[in-house]
Amino acid sequence: MQHVVAIGAGQAGASCVAKLRNSGFDGKITLIGAEPCLPYQRPPLSKGYLLGEMALERLFLRPESFYADQDIALMTDCLVTAIDPTARSITTTNGPLSYDELVLTTGSTPRRLPAAIGGTLDGVFTVRDLADVDAMAPRFIAGAKVLIVGGGYIGLEAAAVAAKLGLEVTLIEMADRILQRVAAPETSDFFRALHENHGVTLREGVGLEGLLGQDHVTGARLSDGTEIATDFVITGVGIDPNTALASAAGLDIDNGIAVDAQGRSSAPHIWAAGDCTSFPYRGSRIRLESVPNAIDQAECVAENIVGAGKDYVAKPWFWSDQYNVKLQIAGLNTGYDRVVSRRDDSSTSFWYYKGNTLLAVDAMNDPRGYMVGKRLIEAGKSPDPAMVADPKTDLKTLLKQ
Numbered sequence: 001m002q003h004v005v006a007i008g009a010g011q012a013g014a015s016c017v018a019k020l021r022n023s024g025f026d027g028k029i030t031l032i033g034a035e036p037c038l039p040y041q042r043p044p045l046s047k048g049y050l051l052g053e054m055a056l057e058r059l060f061l062r063p064e065s066f067y068a069d070q071d072i073a074l075m076t077d078c079l080v081t082a083i084d085p086t087a088r089s090i091t092t093t094n095g096p097l098s099y100d101e102l103v104l105t106t107g108s109t110p111r112r113l114p115a116a117i118g119g120t121l122d123g124v125f126t127v128r129d130l131a132d133v134d135a136m137a138p139r140f141i142a143g144a145k146v147l148i149v150g151g152g153y154i155g156l157e158a159a160a161v162a163a164k165l166g167l168e169v170t171l172i173e174m175a176d177r178i179l180q181r182v183a184a185p186e187t188s189d190f191f192r193a194l195h196e197n198h199g200v201t202l203r204e205g206v207g208l209e210g211l212l213g214q215d216h217v218t219g220a221r222l223s224d225g226t227e228i229a230t231d232f233v234i235t236g237v238g239i240d241p242n243t244a245l246a247s248a249a250g251l252d253i254d255n256g257i258a259v260d261a262q263g264r265s266s267a268p269h270i271w272a273a274g275d276c277t278s279f280p281y282r283g284s285r286i287r288l289e290s291v292p293n294a295i296d297q298a299e300c301v302a303e304n305i306v307g308a309g310k311d312y313v314a315k316p317w318f319w320s321d322q323y324n325v326k327l328q329i330a331g332l333n334t335g336y337d338r339v340v341s342r343r344d345d346s347s348t349s350f351w352y353y354k355g356n357t358l359l360a361v362d363a364m365n366d367p368r369g370y371m372v373g374k375r376l377i378e379a380g381k382s383p384d385p386a387m388v389a390d391p392k393t394d395l396k397t398l399l400k401q
Contacts, residue, residue: 002027004305005090005097007080007245008105009033011041012274012294014061016103019302021070027100029072032092035129036077038064043291045133046157047321050140051164059130083249085267101269101305104257105298106242108275108289113149113235118211123232127154128239139232142166147220147230149208151178153320155236156191159200160322169200170228174207184339186350187362191322198323241276241287254278256287261311263301271305273298281314286332290318315378328367330374331360340385342369349373351388358382368395375399 004020006013009031017031033039040059048054067074075094082091089098110126113119125136139146144167148155151173162169175181177188192202203222211233212219219229241256252258252266256278263271263279274294278287293314300312318329336352336359343349347366351373352359358381361373372395376383383398 002100003030003098004028004101004103005030005032005099006103006105007032007090008107008242008274008276009035009039009074009076010105010107010274010294011039011061011291012107012298013103013105014039015295016105016273016298016302017072018062018066018070019299020305021072023303023306023308025302025306029070030075030097030099031067031072032075032078032080034077034079035131037130038062038074038076040130041291042129043319045130046127046154047161050133050137050158050161052137056130080245083245083270085249085251085270088269099269101271103298103301103305104246104265104270104272104276105274105294106245106257106272106276108239108241110235111238111240113208113211113233113237117208118213118217119235121211121213121217122215123213123217124211125232125234127158127234127236136232136234140165140167143168144231145229146170147172147228147233148236149233150236150238151175151180151202151204152182152236152238153179155234156195156322157320158234158236159195160198163195163198163200164323170203170230171195171200172203172206172208172222174223175204177204178202182333183362184333184336184350184352186339186341190348190364194323194325239275239289241278243276246270246272246276254285258285262304262309263297263312264304271301273301279312279314286314288314288316290316292317315374317374325364326367328363328370329360330363330370331358331377333360335359338385340388342366342388342391344391351385353382353385356382372396372398 017029038060044054079093110128146162146167148171159169159171179188207223209221211217221227243253246257257272259272259279261280275289278285316332320327333352335354338353340351349363349366349369363370387393
């Protein structure tokens with residue numbers, strides 16, 4: 001009987017083992033997670049769960065009974081410390097384990113502020129897992145001062161929750177504008193106005209020189225020389241793929257665990273999927289940090305383990321919820337040279353072009369714009385920018401051209 005082991009019980013790992021069973025695999029399956037709880041979804045952590053609008057049980061991807069019913073051995077609160085590709089075995093805190101096929105779904109880790117500038121002080125948090133959010137949640141008291149370091153989507157989502165709960169929110173971004181790495185100035189302008197209208201103080205082009213306090217953070221010194229008082233700090237300055245296990249085992253690393261189009265790593269019988277993985281995409285190699293990618297790539301790997309032999313074709317899409325705005329993103333805007341704006345009374349969307357080629361769409365409270373844009377991008381179609389910009393254009397007609 002074959003044994004498939006998946007290391008990492010996040011969205012990718014849980015999706016992979018479920019798909020294995022669904023694809024007819026009747027061998028042994030083991031899913032190993034470092035956290036002491038059932039596999040759960042992460043996006044609501046910084047939104048509904050932190051707001052107190054979502055109970056813990058609703059975070060779980062599947063009930064505990066699912067794993068027993070599907071004969072999937074779930075090992076929680078277990079760390080994997082080494083992989084031996086030659087012996088096809090792993091070392092864990094629960095003892096050694098042999099495998100026939102191994103899937104690395106190890107995810108990613110948030111970057112933390114250096115200890116030299118106060119990053120290890122009490123009251124400094126990241127937003128990545130359940131323990132992070134449970135630890136910071138009691139600090140969300142109306143009137144408390146919070147400093148958020150980083151103007152990406154994680155930082156902005158945390159700012160939105162804090163503002164809704166009545167905290168005094170300051171967000172700093174060392175780049176010239178929020179979302180500079182991932183979005184056009186038009187999208188930055190939209191969310192800057194949204195947050196300022198909710199009382200958030202945004203300071204762009206300002207970095208963190210150091211945090212103040214002895215044991216607990218009490219303030220921050222900024223790169224422009226000013227000092228501000230704060231009760232706690234949330235950092236959202238990016239994530240790094242968890243590649244240490246793979247690297248120590250001799251696997252190729254290239255901005256993540258490098259895999260081929262079907263999800264195989266450089267070592268026989270070892271696969272990888274999700275945030276930890278870089279893969280071929282349109283002539284280059286990318287790594288996608290998103291729930292849809294984690295699910296789709298992990299399911300593709302599961303199918304290939306049972307012999308499907310199919311390439312993973314990424315269809316990038318993302319989302320973010322802030323206040324009463326749902327942002328939906330289709331495609332990747334890398335290399336864009338033009339942004340076309342489409343607005344009406346209740347929705348806004350920005351369409352990214354490179355020359356005459358549509359690359360991506362940022363849609364704010366515009367589900368139709370998002371869905372049409374996504375379908376166009378996936379079909380390789382690029383509508384006339386003038387038609388996109390005209391609010392009188394019925395977007396569905398663009399699909400027929």
